[in-house]
Structure formats: C-alpha cells, structure tokens
Amino acid sequence: RKEVEQDPGPFNVPEGATVAFNCTYSNSASQSFFWYRQDCRKEPKLLMSVYSSGNEDGRFTAQLNRASQYISLLIRDSKLSDSATYLCVVNTRTYKYIFGTGTRLKVLA
Amino acid sequence: DTAVSQTPKYLVTQMGNDKSIKCEQNLGHDTMYWYKQDSKKFLKIMFSYNNKELIINETVPNRFSPKSPDKAHLNLHINSLELGDSAVYFCASRGRGSTDTQYFGPGTRLTVL
Numbered sequence: 001r002k003e004v005e006q007d008p009g010p011f012n013v014p015e016g017a018t019v020a021f022n023c024t025y026s027n028s029a030s031q032s033f034f035w036y037r038q039d040c041r042k043e044p045k046l047l048m049s050v051y052s053s054g055n056e057d058g059r060f061t062a063q064l065n066r067a068s069q070y071i072s073l074l075i076r077d078s079k080l081s082d083s084a085t086y087l088c089v090v091n092t093r094t095y096k097y098i099f100g101t102g103t104r105l106k107v108l109a
Numbered sequence: 110d111t112a113v114s115q116t117p118k119y120l121v122t123q124m125g126n127d128k129s130i131k132c133e134q135n136l137g138h139d140t141m142y143w144y145k146q147d148s149k150k151f152l153k154i155m156f157s158y159n160n161k162e163l164i165i166n167e168t169v170p171n172r173f174s175p176k177s178p179d180k181a182h183l184n185l186h187i188n189s190l191e192l193g194d195s196a197v198y199f200c201a202s203r204g205r206g207s208t209d210t211q212y213f214g215p216g217t218r219l220t221v222l
Binding site: 087 | 164
C-alpha cells in the first residue's frame with residue numbers, strides 16, 4: 001500500500017462547480033498535512049496546510065480525519081485558473097514529506 | 110528575489126556522463142531537499158540536509174551524491190548517468206518546525222540520451 005494515495009483523476013468540472021478531492025495516508029503517526037498545487041511544468045506550491053479542526057481559505061476548505069486517516073480538499077465556485085494538479089503531502093516524521101501522486105483538475109468553460 | 114533557485118534549468122547529456130545541479134536558497138532556512146519527479150509525475154524525496162548534515166537518504170543509488178557546502182546551498186552530483194535518471198529534479202527548503210512550508214525551486218529537467 002502506498003504511504004499517500006490519491007485518485008489521479010482527471011476531474012473535469014464546469015466553471016462554478018464544487019469539487020472535492022480525498023487523500024488517504026497509511027502512517028497513523030503522521031504529524032502534519034498539506035495541499036500543494038502544481039501547474040504543468042512548474043514547481044509545487046503550497047495551497048494550504050491542513051489543521052485538525054479543518055480550515056478554510058477563500059474558496060478552499062481542507063479537512064483532516066485522523067481516525068480514518070484521510071484529508072480532503074473542497075474547492076467551491078471553480079475557476080478556469082484552478083486547473084492544475086493537486087498534491088496531498090504528509091509529514092511522516094521530522095523533516096520527511098511524502099507526496100501523493102496528485103489529482104488532476106480541469107475546469108471547463 | 111528568487112527564494113529557491115536552481116541551475117541549470119535544462120540539462121541534456123549522454124549516458125555515462127557526470128553532471129551537477131546546483132541549488133541555492135535565500136530564505137535563511139536550515140533544511141534543504143532534493144526531490145525527483147519522474148515521467149509519471151510522482152514526486153519522491155531523495156535527500157535532505159539540515160544545517161549541512163545529511164538527515165535523509167532514501168535508497169538512492171550511490172551514483173547520486175549530494176553536497177551542502179553551507180546552509181544556503183545544496184548541490185547534486187550524478188555520476189555515470191543512465192536513461193532512467195531522466196526526470197525533473199526539484200530542490201526545496203524548509204524553515205524550522207514540521208508545520209513549516211517547503212519552498213521549491215523551479216526544477217531542473219534532465220534528459221539522458
């Protein structure tokens with residue numbers, strides 16, 4: 001079993017739609033969690049950290065479920081500019097980050 | 110100013126050659142990383158240095174040798190390049206604390222012919 005698993009997609013959604021991605025992780029001792037965004041042929045960039053109580057940043061909401069070992073990302077009112085690959089990242093021990101394979105999102109006009 | 114920079118951006122070379130990729134960060138971070146992103150887009154950690162000390166070495170062939178001359182620099186030297194080494198190599202840095210963000214360089218696209 002992979003340490004961090006994501007549905008690769010692609011998720012094709014119309015502009016204005018709400019879309020949600022899930023990510024599961026295998027190490028119950030994982031310490032911190034993140035969503036990164038990667039555009040084609042670019043470096044990954046932090047979208048948001050994921051906190052135990054859940055957190056929101058504008059149209060983006062992240063949730064963590066430690067009991068079931070998954071994190072989620074919800075994007076409301078999708079924009080064309082949201083088209084990218086979304087990477088789930090788990091910090092399994094100090095200094096070590098495991099990346100999921102990413103979920104591709106295409107927002108269609 | 111670029112936070113994490115890498116050179117070169119593109120590297121095309123023949124099998125068997127030796128090449129180096131350089132990385133520099135101006136964020137004052139203590140920890141730096143090398144990641145490899147293969148053709149399937151899977152981003153995998155290779156090495157990590159903290160205060161010039163190697164702290165993570167993820168079963169990478171010993172043809173790959175990282176070097177950290179100081180906290181702001183982490184270079185990657187690859188000997189006897191193979192076709193399977195073709196990938197994008199990303200350098201990243203991170204501040205203190207496990208919740209701190211990693212900042213990535215723009216990547217070096219290595220093609221081995």
